[in-house]
Amino acid sequence: MSRIKSIQAIPLSFRLPEGKTVKLGIGSTIKRDAIIVRVETECGVVGYGEAHPGRSPGAVTSLIANTMAPLAVGMDAFDTNGVWSRIHKMQLASHGMGAGAALALSGIDMALWDVRGKLCNQPLYKLLGGSSKSIKAYAGGIALGFQAPQSLAEEAQQYVGAGYQALKLRLGDNVADDAARVRHVRKVLGDGIDILTDVNAAYTIDEVRRLMPVLEEAGIGWLEEPFACDNFGGYRAAAALSTRVPIAAGENHYTRYDFARLLEERAVQVFQPDLSKTGGITEGMRIGALVSAWGFKVHPHSSATGLNHSACVHMLAAVDNPGYFEACVSHFNPFRDMFGPAFHADGNGFVRPLDKPGLGLEIDEAIFKEFPFIDGPGYVVKF
Numbered sequence: 348m349s350r351i352k353s354i355q356a357i358p359l360s361f362r363l364p365e366g367k368t369v370k371l372g373i374g375s376t377i378k379r380d381a382i383i384v385r386v387e388t389e390c391g392v393v394g395y396g397e398a399h400p401g402r403s404p405g406a407v408t409s410l411i412a413n414t415m416a417p418l419a420v421g422m423d424a425f426d427t428n429g430v431w432s433r434i435h436k437m438q439l440a441s442h443g444m445g446a447g448a449a450l451a452l453s454g455i456d457m458a459l460w461d462v463r464g465k466l467c468n469q470p471l472y473k474l475l476g477g478s479s480k481s482i483k484a485y486a487g488g489i490a491l492g493f494q495a496p497q498s499l500a501e502e503a504q505q506y507v508g509a510g511y512q513a514l515k516l517r518l519g520d521n522v523a524d525d526a527a528r529v530r531h532v533r534k535v536l537g538d539g540i541d542i543l544t545d546v547n548a549a550y551t552i553d554e555v556r557r558l559m560p561v562l563e564e565a566g567i568g569w570l571e572e573p574f575a576c577d578n579f580g581g582y583r584a585a586a587a588l589s590t591r592v593p594i595a596a597g598e599n600h601y602t603r604y605d606f607a608r609l610l611e612e613r614a615v616q617v618f619q620p621d622l623s624k625t626g627g628i629t630e631g632m633r634i635g636a637l638v639s640a641w642g643f644k645v646h647p648h649s650s651a652t653g654l655n656h657s658a659c660v661h662m663l664a665a666v667d668n669p670g671y672f673e674a675c676v677s678h679f680n681p682f683r684d685m686f687g688p689a690f691h692a693d694g695n696g697f698v699r700p701l702d703k704p705g706l707g708l709e710i711d712e713a714i715f716k717e718f719p720f721i722d723g724p725g726y727v728v729k730f
């Protein structure tokens with residue numbers, strides 16, 4: 348009765364209010380997209396997962412519905428490794444896994460783990476071999492972006508006032524303005540707050556080389572995604588710079604095979620798999636173990652909805668090398684809270700996983716009609 352009866356992909360969209368566009372290194376965001384994956388078993392248990400929409404949510408939705416669902420329907424929902432391997436083998440045997448296929452598979456895998464938890468009446472962290480423990484969080488998400496240094500510092504102070512002891516700034520504008528923002532925020536916050544930075548793949552190695560002395564002087568915790576995910580040469584070059592600021596990446600690297608290359612080439616020191624992108628919870632746990640073998644922590648990247656946020660906290664509570672949890676603090680992301688709180692927060696910068704079965708979230712599908720799908724990319728390129 349635990350066999351998979353159906354798999355459905357449900358794309359959702361939310362257009363940002365007028366004047367609330369957020370600029371990042373990869374462009375300006377005009378809407379938020381999410382893909383909810385719904386898996387139902389023959390006994391009527393339903394699990395939910397999140398597949399990242401990438402730049403083409405319609406394509407990822409189609410992949411799930413038309414390519415992957417037929418491969419998994421009829422299999423045992425408990426057989427997460429078997430489902431993962433079957434889909435991976437069929438994709439790899441034809442045209443390679445590819446980013447779109449990894450995004451689609453991630454949502455199916457996450458939903459299967461939610462089903463497993465509900466069938467066992469246990470929270471996900473217990474099924475993964477963990478316990479309900481405190482995980483250090485930082486204030487991140489699509490926020491703390493390109494704004495005047497004083498305004499940026501004021502926003503940062505709000506999150507510190509809310510209890511966060513760490514936060515992440517968005518860089519990738521230009522070296523001079525990025526440096527000014529970093530220096531000012533550090534001056535205002537003092538040395539007791541961890542400051543992390545994220546370039547969103549907008550820099551060249553020369554720009555990284557020019558910015559690094561400023562980041563080192565400010566005691567920055569990491570420089571995230573300075574280059575595109577396939578620019579392994581750039582990552583190697585950045586890692587070779589004489590600096591105490593580690594290079595972070597992983598949210599746009601797919602499956603353990605990409606992470607194995609990052610490790611073997613010693614290109615990255617901070618590893619950030621996204622459970623809605625890299626192959627789901629099954630692959631996220633493999634990646635966590637892989638980087639643990641090299642002595643590194645795992646810091647999963649959070650995406651659009653509370654499903655992925657909850658999954659990240661459960662994972663961090665189960666691995667032996669937990670790093671930071673990325674808490675989305677975006678003011679314009681209704682997907683984050685539409686299922687209720689995705690974790691327990693203590694108000695002092697730490698979170699714990701939910702204790703209800705599976706991911707621990709109660710899904711009201713009636714909410715979906717409030718976010719009709721808008722196809723096309725969520726970002727426009729800046730000029």
